[in-house]
Amino acid sequence: xxxxxxxxxxxxxxxxxxxxxxxxxxxxxxxxxxxxxxxxxxxxxxxxxxxxxxxxxxxxxxxxxxxxxxxxxxxxxxxxxxxxxxxxxxxxxxxxxxxxxxxxxxxxx
Numbered sequence: 001x002x003x004x005x006x007x008x009x010x011x012x013x014x015x016x017x018x019x020x021x022x023x024x025x026x027x028x029x030x031x032x033x034x035x036x037x038x039x040x041x042x043x044x045x046x047x048x049x050x051x052x053x054x055x056x057x058x059x060x061x062x063x064x065x066x067x068x069x070x071x072x073x074x075x076x077x078x079x080x081x082x083x084x085x086x087x088x089x090x091x092x093x094x095x096x097x098x099x100x101x102x103x104x105x106x107x108x109x
Contacts, residue, residue, distance in 0.1 A: 011042075
């Protein structure tokens with residue numbers, strides 16, 4: 001069963017006369033309606049942007065450095081280890097809230 005046009009979300013936009021004419025011409029050349037052409041083009045661009053922001057591309061050299069860093073992590077600095085331990089202890093004793101909010105106040109140096 002196909003969704004009727006009333007069941008589907010709608011996107012509307014205003015464009016220049018030039019943009020409308022170009023879109024209509026391209027839609028005609030691809031044997032689609034203007035709405036189909038715009039929806040397909042917008043979806044392709046949306047998917048491209050999502051992929052671009054979801055994938056990290058590294059050179060072979062950078063990839064090897066990244067994998068080496070994962071396999072051989074640097075030791076945690078002492079100040080950070082102490083802070084993490086203190087935070088963990090504070091979280092265990094704080095039973096009033098189990099949210100993911102972190103209450104942190106920097107200690108003077």
